[in-house]
Structures are given as structure tokens and as C-alpha cells.
Amino acid sequence: MPVSLSTTASLYDRVRRVIPPIEWPAFTDDIEAIFALKRKRNAVILAHNYQTPEIFHCVADIVGDSLALARKAMAVDADIIVLAGVHFMAETAKLLNPGKTVLIPDLGAGCSLADSITASDVRLMRQRYPGVPVVTYVNTSAAVKAESDICCTSGNALAVVESLGASRVIMLPDEYLAKNIAAQTKIEIIAWKGHCEVHERFTPADIRELREAHPGVTVLAHPECPPEVVAMADFAGSTAAMSDYVGRHRPARVVLMTECSMSDNVAVKHPDVDFVRPCNLCPHMKRITLANIRTALEENRHIVTIDPDIAERASRAVERMLAI
Numbered sequence: 384m385p386v387s388l389s390t391t392a393s394l395y396d397r398v399r400r401v402i403p404p405i406e407w408p409a410f411t412d413d414i415e416a417i418f419a420l421k422r423k424r425n426a427v428i429l430a431h432n433y434q435t436p437e438i439f440h441c442v443a444d445i446v447g448d449s450l451a452l453a454r455k456a457m458a459v460d461a462d463i464i465v466l467a468g469v470h471f472m473a474e475t476a477k478l479l480n481p482g483k484t485v486l487i488p489d490l491g492a493g494c495s496l497a498d499s500i501t502a503s504d505v506r507l508m509r510q511r512y513p514g515v516p517v518v519t520y521v522n523t524s525a526a527v528k529a530e531s532d533i534c535c536t537s538g539n540a541l542a543v544v545e546s547l548g549a550s551r552v553i554m555l556p557d558e559y560l561a562k563n564i565a566a567q568t569k570i571e572i573i574a575w576k577g578h579c580e581v582h583e584r585f586t587p588a589d590i591r592e593l594r595e596a597h598p599g600v601t602v603l604a605h606p607e608c609p610p611e612v613v614a615m616a617d618f619a620g621s622t623a624a625m626s627d628y629v630g631r632h633r634p635a636r637v638v639l640m641t642e643c644s645m646s647d648n649v650a651v652k653h654p655d656v657d658f659v660r661p662c663n664l665c666p667h668m669k670r671i672t673l674a675n676i677r678t679a680l681e682e683n684r685h686i687v688t689i690d691p692d693i694a695e696r697a698s699r700a701v702e703r704m705l706a707i
């Protein structure tokens with residue numbers, strides 16, 4: 384059954400602050416088709432915070448950061464998960480939901496961080512630093528997770544590092560996240576040279592210019608930003624923590640030093656807050672569109688599979704983190 388006109392109108396009400404009326408008609412056909420396909424195939428759509436508003440607010444059933452998505456999907460009675468995000472997120476969803484079919488609409492939706500390291504790199508680090516535990520950010524492939532002792536997110540990295548009872552920890556692959564955690568703990572952190580191509584572009588000069596142009600603006604930074612950017616921010620935290628911060632503090636004017644769509648998605652929930660939007664776009668996230676979500680559901684593609692041995696070892700590293 385198609386979505387009624389009144390339903391698409393009420394969907395537009397959610398996003399009218401961030402999608403101009405002239406653009407909306409281009410989305411309605413795909414939105415109607417996706418609603419029908421979700422019902423027909425008993426499917427849910429998981430959308431990352433960096434997805435565009437017509438995906439995030441209009442067709443997604445579960446939204447959040449990558450780990451929250453995978454965890455919430457565990458509680459859902461669905462046969463199919465469509466991951467509106469990048470490939471490592473689809474793998475994590477599959478690790479935590481092995482009995483469900485996980486689809487990613489575009490196999491090219493990668494990640495500069497995940498691509499910065501391979502499983503054999505992790506094995507070489509272990510040889511170089513024998514006995515030092517390996518903490519791996521969730522923004523990695525399942526094969527890299529499988530070589531790790533435990534995973535972490537940007538939200539729980541400090542707690543994970545401090546849970547291990549070690550004086551030295553290898554933290555992979557984000558150099559800046561590792562340095563930002565090192566600044567908060569006495570534990571020696573051995574980092575890797577991986578960077579997020581979105582967050583590495585923010586500079587202290589950007590913050591100076593933003594503060595000059597918008598006096599009194601509150602600056603929130605993601606911990607994948609360089610440490611000198613994080614040091615100048617009013618608050619640093621994961622995408623979930625930044626969103627919570629805006630909800631709790633209701634700053635009159637705020638800037639989120641992270642991917643462009645995040646500001647749009649948070650702005651929808653807080654019409655009273657003025658968002659300044661410097662735009663660093665993630666080209667991988669933007670490969671996901673309403674059109675290819677629709678095709679994924681119509682043609683059952685692309686199915687995410689993980690080698691069973693890798694899946695078992697990678698799940699162990701994820702579950703160890705979840706137990707903290």
C-alpha cells in the first residue's frame with residue numbers, strides 16, 4: 384500500500400527547515416516505494432547520523448552512531464537490515480545480527496579510516512610490541528577487528544583503554560582519537576597514522592575564524608579532529624554526545640566540527656538553536672541515496688557476508704567492549 388499524501392506531507396513537516404520545498408517532490412516517489420518495500424520484506428533501515436535528512440528523518444527506522452545502530456537492530460524483529468552508512472558499519476551490523484540479511488546500498492561506501500589499516504598491519508604491530516593489548520576503533524573492517532583484543536567507539540575509548548589494566552595500549556587506527564585519549568590518561572598510547580578525511584580537515588584557524596564571525600558561538604568537536612582543534616573547542620564528543628550536548632545546553636548558536644549532515648539532522652530537532660554550518664562532506668556516506676536504498680530492497684543487494692572465522696573473532700572483540 385502506498386504512503387498517503389498526508390503521510391508524505393507530515394514527513395516533509397519534519398524536514399522543512401533543512402530541505403527547500405522545491406526539492407521535496409524529487410524524493411516522494413522513492414520514499415513511498417521504500418515504505419511499501421519495508422512492509423513487504425519485513426525490513427528496517429538503519430541510518431547513521433551523517434546521512435542526509437530525507438534518509439535520516441523520513442525513511443530510517445533506527446538512527447544513531449554506528450554502534451548504536453547495530454545494537455538497536457539486535458532488538459528488532461526484522462528479516463532484513465538496510466544499512467544507510469558505510470561498509471564497516473554494515474559489517475558491524477552483521478556481526479551483531481548474524482541471523483539477519485544485511486544489505487548495503489552501495490559497495491563503494493568505504494571509509495578513509497577503515498581503509499588505513501589491514502589485518503596484517505595489526506599482526507605486525509603485535510610483533511613489534513609483544514604483549515601490548517590492541518584496542519581497535521569500530522571504524523575498521525571485520526578482519527581488523529578480528530586481530531584485536533577489544534573494540535572501542537569515540538564515546539567509550541577512554542573507559543575501554545583504562546579497563547585493560549595495562550601501562551601501554553596500542554590504539555588503532557585513528558591517530559587523532561588516540562592522541563585525544565592520550566591527553567586524558569596516564570596510560571601510554573601507541574597510535575597508528577590513520578585519519579578521517581572529514582575531521583582531519585578542520586584546523587585551529589577555522590575555529591578562530593568562526594568565533595570571530597559569530598561571537599559567542601559554542602564550538603563542539605568530534606574526537607577524530609586534530610588535538611589542537613579539540614583543545615580549542617568548548618566540548619568534544621562522539622556524534623551522540625554532541626547531539627545530547629545541544630539538547631541539554633540549548634546554546635543560542637552552535638557549530639559542530641563534524642560532517643555536514645549531522646548539523647542538519649540535529650537542527651531538525653532543535654528549531655530554537657542557530658546552527659553555523661561549515662561543511663566538510665563525507666563522500667563515502669553520500670554514496671547512499673533514497674534511490675539506491677530502494678534498489679537494495681527491490682533487488683536484495685548488496686548482501687554483506689563475513690568469513691565465519693573472522694566473524695567469530697571480530698564478534699569477540701566487539702562483545703568484550705559491550706561488556707564494559
Ligand code: SF4
Pocket residue numbers: 433469493494495496497522579580581582642665666667668
Ligand atoms: S566521516 Fe570519516 S570516519 Fe566517518 S565514514 Fe567518512 S571518512 Fe570514515
